[in-house]
Amino acid sequence: MLDWNKINTVLLDxxxxxLDLNFDNHFWLEFIPERYAIQNQLTIDEATVVLQPLFKNMEGKLEWYCLxxxxxxxxxxxxxxxxEVSGLISILPHVTDFLSALQQTDKRVLLVTNAHRGSLSLKMEKTCLQSFFDDIICSHDFGFAKEHQSFWQAFQNQHRWDKQSTLMVDDSLAVLRSAQTFGIEYLVSIKQPxxxxMPRIINEFLAINDFREIMPVAE
Incomplete structure (x- = not known):
């Protein structure tokens, strides 16, 4: 599905x-409303009514990802x-196999995330994936989320990678659109983050069920 001979840099969300998005969805959509309700003496439904517009207004902005x-x-x-709920943090199927296969190639592999450093540290502690990456890029260090062109420009200026030989894998269509606008050549989405x-139907980008579909071959 991908011509790995033309790819030198791999950017992974x-x-x-x-990681399974179930952890984050459970945390923000169920656990936080419960705790907010308790703290403010509200029902969970009342807490949800308060929280939903707050969350909606920050979607795509750096604040949305800032703990x-x-x-x-x-x-x-x-x-x-x-x-408290970090036991729900888990790696999606075949991710470790994919990262191990990448290690057998000469590709530069970067983790590129909107996650806050606090969340990033917790998740790396739980999953021990950090050793697979040449570097870990956090959008908070640049002051812009991945949804914005300013992030990509600042990121490329600092880390010097070539758009035409770069693969970006992300579950966010908004982020993939931003990467596409910036000129990244190879873009892959995740059907079931x-x-x-249920898996999503995605026609806008090459979309995979799991990483076995784009497994690299050792060079």
Whole structure:
């Protein structure tokens, strides 16, 4: 499905691409409303009515991914709460096989995530995937989320990779559209980022059920 001979750099998203998005969906859509309700003496339905527009307004913005921001806005210890349910953090099927296969090639492999450093550290601690990457890129370090062109320009300026020989794998269509606008040549989406939800029908980009479909061959 991919001509690996033409790919020199591999950019991999974390949540919903390498890791099961079920953890994040459960945390933000179920666990946080429960805790917010308890703290503010609300029902869960009442808490959800308060929280949904707050979340919606920040989608695609760096604040959406910032644990410090939500800790302040909600008056909750978001990092601490994530740790409470960290047992749900898991790697999607065949991800480790794919990363191991990449290690047998000469490709440069970068983890590129919108996740806050606090969440990133917790997830790397739980999964031990950090050794597979040449570097880990956090959009918070640039001040822009991956949905924005300013992120891609700053990221490329600092890390010097060639758009025409780069593969980006991400579950977010908004991020893939942004990467496409920037000129990244090879773009792949994930059909089932959350193992508890049905696979999505994606026609806009090459989409895979799991990483076996784009497994590289050792060079």
């Amino acid at each position: 974390m949540d919903g691409t390498l 410090d921001y939500w800790s302040d806005i909600l008056n909750l210890d978001i990092v601490g709460l994530k740790t 959350d193992s508890k939800k």
